[in-house]
Amino acid sequence: MGMGTRAMARIGGGIAATALAAFVAAPAWAQDVLGQPTPGAIDLQPAASPLKHEAIFFHDVVLMPIITVITLLVLGLLIWIAIRYNKKANPVPAKWSHNTVIEVIWTVVPVLILVGISLFSFRLLFAYHDTPEVDLTVKVTGNQWNWAYEYPDQGVAEYISNMTPEDKAPAHLYRLAADEPMVVPVGKTVELLITASDVIHAVALPAFGLKTDAVPGRINHTWFKAEKTGIYYGQCSELCGVDHAFMPIQINVVTEAEFAAWVASKGGSMTKKADEAAAAAAAAAAPAAVVDEAAASAAAAAAPAPTAAAPAAPAAAAAPVAPAAQ
Numbered sequence: 001m002g003m004g005t006r007a008m009a010r011i012g013g014g015i016a017a018t019a020l021a022a023f024v025a026a027p028a029w030a031q032d033v034l035g036q037p038t039p040g041a042i043d044l045q046p047a048a049s050p051l052k053h054e055a056i057f058f059h060d061v062v063l064m065p066i067i068t069v070i071t072l073l074v075l076g077l078l079i080w081i082a083i084r085y086n087k088k089a090n091p092v093p094a095k096w097s098h099n100t101v102i103e104v105i106w107t108v109v110p111v112l113i114l115v116g117i118s119l120f121s122f123r124l125l126f127a128y129h130d131t132p133e134v135d136l137t138v139k140v141t142g143n144q145w146n147w148a149y150e151y152p153d154q155g156v157a158e159y160i161s162n163m164t165p166e167d168k169a170p171a172h173l174y175r176l177a178a179d180e181p182m183v184v185p186v187g188k189t190v191e192l193l194i195t196a197s198d199v200i201h202a203v204a205l206p207a208f209g210l211k212t213d214a215v216p217g218r219i220n221h222t223w224f225k226a227e228k229t230g231i232y233y234g235q236c237s238e239l240c241g242v243d244h245a246f247m248p249i250q251i252n253v254v255t256e257a258e259f260a261a262w263v264a265s266k267g268g269s270m271t272k273k274a275d276e277a278a279a280a281a282a283a284a285a286a287p288a289a290v291v292d293e294a295a296a297s298a299a300a301a302a303a304p305a306p307t308a309a310a311p312a313a314p315a316a317a318a319a320p321v322a323p324a325a326q
């Protein structure tokens, strides 16, 4: 009996060790590609923005261990009860039906677990809510079925981002790649102002940890700060109609110089916001200058008048003379 138990424990331990090794080695099954889904990979997409790092921490360090322990505990209890208290092993069952201590435990312990999870959960929610100082604002509008991007501070007018057709996109990027991507500089805090023109869509981009609804008549916001240059893919994540699967989100993260060049190619200016701010500040700080300017322009407008009135001048000059003549 003792031998049998020990052998079983050894086999059980072997299975557990194998499972653990497989779990730990899982990332080696398929090398994750940053910014896009990888065939055969498991786990979350690798992070390329602070929010995603925090979301991965919440998932890997907080939730998964709790879920694993609870699952193993319940599995162990089920096995124990099935073996120890089946009809053969336990022909005469106990008759008691209540145990106050155990009922308090199985009420209080889950509450404590949920409170513990909620602390980390709220911390993550606040991180999403509390946008750091913004370097760039992009307005994102969901349409049936494409995305429109606009850079109000750089004067880049709204443009439409359509899915790259199947015959032009690499097979693994079909339904992820777009013809006119959103372009942002690396290492800058980008705020997205998100709305929709028709039905509810959702901006989702796994590598940045983004998932925010695009609701008509409402502006939602989220943010990211891309840590590496590259191309990142996401998709509309709210069932929005028949072509819901065909409105991908592609974000190209580039260097600052490349971003400036792209803005210029779109007819915008990196200094537009700064220029306007400087002009507004100058106008506010020196109202006298504005008055002077107004006076100057009035004078300029009036300038032709003396010329026009010139023929009348002799008459006016002559007027005082008239009484003398009388």
Ligand SMILES: [Cu+2]
Pocket (backbone or CB within 6 Å): 142, 143, 200, 201, 202, 236, 237, 238, 239, 240, 244, 247
């Ligand atoms: Cu959509």
